[in-house]
Amino acid sequence: MIRKKILLIGDFHVGKTSLIRRYVDHAFDDTYLTTIGVKISRKKLLLDHKEYELLIWDLEGATPQKSIPKTYYRGASGAVFVGDVSRLETIRNLDAHIAAFKEVNPDSVHVIAHNKADLLQLDQTNRFQNLENTFLTSAKEDINVDKIFTTLAKEIFHD
Amino acid sequence: MTNIQIILNAILSKNIFEYLLIDRELKVCHTSTGAHQYMEYALQKGDDIFMHMPEFLGSEDMLKEVFETKDFCYTFKTVQKNNYYMDVSLEYYNHDSALILLQNITKITEVQQKLLQHSNEATLLYRALQKIVDAQNALLFVTNSADEIEFANQSFLYYFHAENLDEIKEKSPKLYLHASRNIKSYNELHAYSEGREIDLTIGNDTFIMQSTAIEETHRLFTLSKVTDMYERTKSLEAEIEVDALTGVYRKKYFDLKLEQLLKEKDHFALIVVDIDNFKAINDNYGHTVGDEVLKEFSSLLRENIRQGDLVARWGGEEFLLTLKMDDFQKAMDRIEILRKTIAQHAFKHIRHLTASFGVSWREQCNCDDANSLLQRADEALYQAKNKGRNRVIAKEFEKRGNQCT
Numbered sequence: 344m345i346r347k348k349i350l351l352i353g354d355f356h357v358g359k360t361s362l363i364r365r366y367v368d369h370a371f372d373d374t375y376l377t378t379i380g381v382k383i384s385r386k387k388l389l390l391d392h393k394e395y396e397l398l399i400w401d402l403e404g405a406t407p408q409k410s411i412p413k414t415y416y417r418g419a420s421g422a423v424f425v426g427d428v429s430r431l432e433t434i435r436n437l438d439a440h441i442a443a444f445k446e447v448n449p450d451s452v453h454v455i456a457h458n459k460a461d462l463l464q465l466d467q468t469n470r471f472q473n474l475e476n477t478f479l480t481s482a483k484e485d486i487n488v489d490k491i492f493t494t495l496a497k498e499i500f501h502d
Numbered sequence: 503m504t505n506i507q508i509i510l511n512a513i514l515s516k517n518i519f520e521y522l523l524i525d526r527e528l529k530v531c532h533t534s535t536g537a538h539q540y541m542e543y544a545l546q547k548g549d550d551i552f553m554h555m556p557e558f559l560g561s562e563d564m565l566k567e568v569f570e571t572k573d574f575c576y577t578f579k580t581v582q583k584n585n586y587y588m589d590v591s592l593e594y595y596n597h598d599s600a601l602i603l604l605q606n607i608t609k610i611t612e613v614q615q616k617l618l619q620h621s622n623e624a625t626l627l628y629r630a631l632q633k634i635v636d637a638q639n640a641l642l643f644v645t646n647s648a649d650e651i652e653f654a655n656q657s658f659l660y661y662f663h664a665e666n667l668d669e670i671k672e673k674s675p676k677l678y679l680h681a682s683r684n685i686k687s688y689n690e691l692h693a694y695s696e697g698r699e700i701d702l703t704i705g706n707d708t709f710i711m712q713s714t715a716i717e718e719t720h721r722l723f724t725l726s727k728v729t730d731m732y733e734r735t736k737s738l739e740a741e742i743e744v745d746a747l748t749g750v751y752r753k754k755y756f757d758l759k760l761e762q763l764l765k766e767k768d769h770f771a772l773i774v775v776d777i778d779n780f781k782a783i784n785d786n787y788g789h790t791v792g793d794e795v796l797k798e799f800s801s802l803l804r805e806n807i808r809q810g811d812l813v814a815r816w817g818g819e820e821f822l823l824t825l826k827m828d829d830f831q832k833a834m835d836r837i838e839i840l841r842k843t844i845a846q847h848a849f850k851h852i853r854h855l856t857a858s859f860g861v862s863w864r865e866q867c868n869c870d871d872a873n874s875l876l877q878r879a880d881e882a883l884y885q886a887k888n889k890g891r892n893r894v895i896a897k898e899f900e901k902r903g904n905q906c907t
Binding site: 346347348355356375376377379380381382383385398403404406407408412414415417418419420430432 | 557562578611615621626629
């Protein structure tokens with residue numbers, strides 16, 4: 344079975360752990376428990392009748408005091424960059440996270456999750472980019488969660 | 503037994519370190535007794551290392567290098583496995599084996615996690631408050647006990663063309679210098695303004711400023727820009743209070759201002775001015791010319807009084823003036839100049855006209871009220887008309903017993 348390492352990267356409290364929990368365990372908990380260090384979750388998936396495994400690294404979020412150690416980036420095939428639509432600075436910071444990740448993994452692929460979409464009114468969703476690899480997601484309402492991971496997985500495994 | 507094993511055994515007895523040894527095929531070949539507790543699956547010799555340690559996936563190059571380099575050591579910091587936190591180190595053991603050392607750091611990491619949680623929650627709260635403060639249109643800033651600006655919101659930075667707080671600190675704007683009084687510090691400004699609103703004019707902008715103490719050491723200043731509101735109010739006031747034909751104030755507004763003057767207890771002259779023989783102008787030239795004469799006459803009055811003095815139209819061809827002067831005779835001289843200016847002025851349609859002036863003088867602390875002042879000035883005007891017009895007559899205040907001091 345082919346296994347690949349992917350990362351969830353973004354500022355703290357944008358919902359990285361919740362997205363993984365929704366994707367891997369089909370569960371959601373509203374309580375904020377900050378992640379420290381890294382935790383790896385496994386997820387098997389079938390693509391074109393073949394079984395693959397994603398090793399999903401849930402990284403401690405970047406804070407004003409501490410950036411994400413680049414040693415975690417090593418050997419990753421892809422990443423989900425996560426921002427919180429209710430804190431636009433976390434969306435603005437995504438470019439810097441992507442650049443830092445691509446420096447270590449120039450050939451990797453990525454998707455962008457504009458998370459906590461459940462907090463937006465319908466007309467507010469138009470303000471967010473609707474690009475090919477960018478999705479409005481909600482771990483709470485289970486919006487586009489499978490989609491971001493399968494989109495990324497397809498790009499990784501088909502490559 | 504090698505030295506490293508002796509050292510390891512000593513450390514392992516404290517239940518802090520566990521280890522796995524792997525061979526060149528990346529299979530588990532030896533483990534410490536407690537290593538299994540950190541693993542998701544049952545740990546057996548011959549297992550693929552990636553099954554138990556997925557952390558090494560993507561680091562295959564390192565796993566090759568470790569067998570060849572004696573001082574090789576690489577550590578994954580703070581990895582969560584099976585509800586434990588550990589630092590996972592990969593080290594050279596011998597030519598055929600590599601050591602994976604698992605250092606249990608759960609207790610200290612749980613403390614760090616709680617601290618990080620508090621810190622992150624505090625950051626979220628701080629940022630939310632910052633956004634609220636920055637969303638205010640008012641200029642907000644906080645000064646410290648050293649009288650320096652320590653915090654300012656976005657509106658404040660924008661107004662003073664600063665990118666950030668450091669720039670503001672460097673510029674150190676001394677807004678207290680814009681207060682009308684001789685104030686030399688923010689602390690003095692706070693003492694002067696505490697509990698009330700004061701006006702502050704910076705350049706062309708007018709602000710209403712409030713100051714609040716934050717604890718003993720800091721002061722919060724709030725500046726709300728009211729320039730536009732002031733201008734709109736002035737414009738509305740002008741529309742309501744100004745006589746449409748002549749552009750001078752109406753009697754109603756004059757009465758209000760007269761009451762204010764009386765409260766100030768200053769000396770001033772109140773003058774009733776009447777254009778002589780105005781009826782003849784209307785009769786001979788028509789009412790349109792009469793209106794033009796009234797406009798030109800009003801302009802002449804306005805041009806020949808000082809800022810702070812007042813001119814209003816009482817009705818018809820009759821006007822009211824106030825002149826602030828500290829001496830009665832000086833006021834009379836000034837009014838006489840005004841009379842001559844009118845008499846010598848070349849009016850557009852009728853060439854010449856004259857006006858009569860009735861004056862009442864307001865002494866400091868006397869008992870005059872608006873009515874008595876107007877009545878005396880009107881009586882004086884009557885005398886001026888009777889004595890042949892084109893003259894200035896004053897009527898003095900009559901003291902009644904001990905009423906006036």
